[in-house]
Amino acid sequence: MLGFIVNPVAGNGRGAVVWKRLETELKRRGAVYRVRMTSKEGEAKKLAAELLQKEEVTHIVAVGGDGTVSEVINGISESGICCPFGHVPAGSGNDFARGHNLPSDALQALERILAAGKQKRIDLLRVNGQLAVNAVGAGFDGQVAKITNEAGYKRWLNRVRLGTLSYVISMLRVLVSYQPCRVMLTVDGKQEQLENVWLIAVANIPNYGGGMLICPGAVPDDGLAEVCVVSGVSRWSLLRAFPLIYRGAHVRHPAVRFFRGRHIRIQAENPLVVHADGEVAAVTPVTVEVTRQRQVVSL
Numbered sequence: 001m002l003g004f005i006v007n008p009v010a011g012n013g014r015g016a017v018v019w020k021r022l023e024t025e026l027k028r029r030g031a032v033y034r035v036r037m038t039s040k041e042g043e044a045k046k047l048a049a050e051l052l053q054k055e056e057v058t059h060i061v062a063v064g065g066d067g068t069v070s071e072v073i074n075g076i077s078e079s080g081i082c083c084p085f086g087h088v089p090a091g092s093g094n095d096f097a098r099g100h101n102l103p104s105d106a107l108q109a110l111e112r113i114l115a116a117g118k119q120k121r122i123d124l125l126r127v128n129g130q131l132a133v134n135a136v137g138a139g140f141d142g143q144v145a146k147i148t149n150e151a152g153y154k155r156w157l158n159r160v161r162l163g164t165l166s167y168v169i170s171m172l173r174v175l176v177s178y179q180p181c182r183v184m185l186t187v188d189g190k191q192e193q194l195e196n197v198w199l200i201a202v203a204n205i206p207n208y209g210g211g212m213l214i215c216p217g218a219v220p221d222d223g224l225a226e227v228c229v230v231s232g233v234s235r236w237s238l239l240r241a242f243p244l245i246y247r248g249a250h251v252r253h254p255a256v257r258f259f260r261g262r263h264i265r266i267q268a269e270n271p272l273v274v275h276a277d278g279e280v281a282a283v284t285p286v287t288v289e290v291t292r293q294r295q296v297v298s299l
Helices: 014-029 043-054 066-079 093-100 108-115 140-150 153-157 165-178 236-245
Strands: 004-005 035-036 059-064 085-089 119-122 124-127 130-132 135-138 179-185 190-201 224-232 256-261 263-268 273-274 280-285 286-290 295-298
Touching: 004 014, 004 043, 004 066, 014 035, 014 059, 014 108, 035 043, 035 224, 043 059, 043 066, 043 140, 043 295, 059 066, 066 085, 066 093, 066 130, 085 093, 085 108, 124 179, 124 256, 130 273, 135 140, 135 263, 140 165, 140 190, 140 273, 140 280, 165 236, 179 256, 256 263
Parallel strands: 004 035, 004 059, 059 085, 085 295
Antiparallel strands: 119 295, 124 130, 124 286, 135 190, 135 273, 179 190, 179 263, 190 224, 224 256, 263 286, 273 280
């Protein structure tokens, strides 16, 4: 039986609209399912665990954005019960859906889930006891995530379906005052001392931040994370190079380096804000690991 976790306020109300379409289709088909609506941040994790532990649910579907996806998968993990995961995108960024080539149309996404066809096991990233599905970022992008989540303009932009612009606005705000620093990066035991570091992104899929191809070579099921480091660049040069990220062309920029590994340790001269799937999760020093635990995803 399917269990749905719906975030009705995802995408500034798009979650509720999408669920209405799904519910109509499920009833038309005579499908048997359970549904739980979230009412606050963090609740999706608890609801996912409860559905698995207290109901006869064998497949969990998240209806919402990347935050809902991350919470639900953390809930599946905490339940101790393995089950396939499905996703109907209804957020503002929808990087998980992009990264796994899931349909953007709600009914098409539901059709794939109901068909119970193609599935794959994907890697997960663990940081401070929390699982990240898409990416972990430290430094500049961690601070941008923090500012974005606190900003009033994020809600307003979501309302007019321009939610991805909130990240760009926050980026410009942080760019003015952010101070890059020295970082010791350790990847699978190999240490690299990096000077004047702006950001370190540890990714499981190519994109984050609403479509930016920060780690174009990231593969979600290869057992490794791709690490992108931006360092040794001026503010003005960083600003000029920023548009390159949306098509992955930054890979040729001299200020950008890539690493790949399973165990990543980030230590910094100054404490850096760390985000996991866009939510502030820690400050450095921090360890990010590709877990042995893998999540089955319906495609």
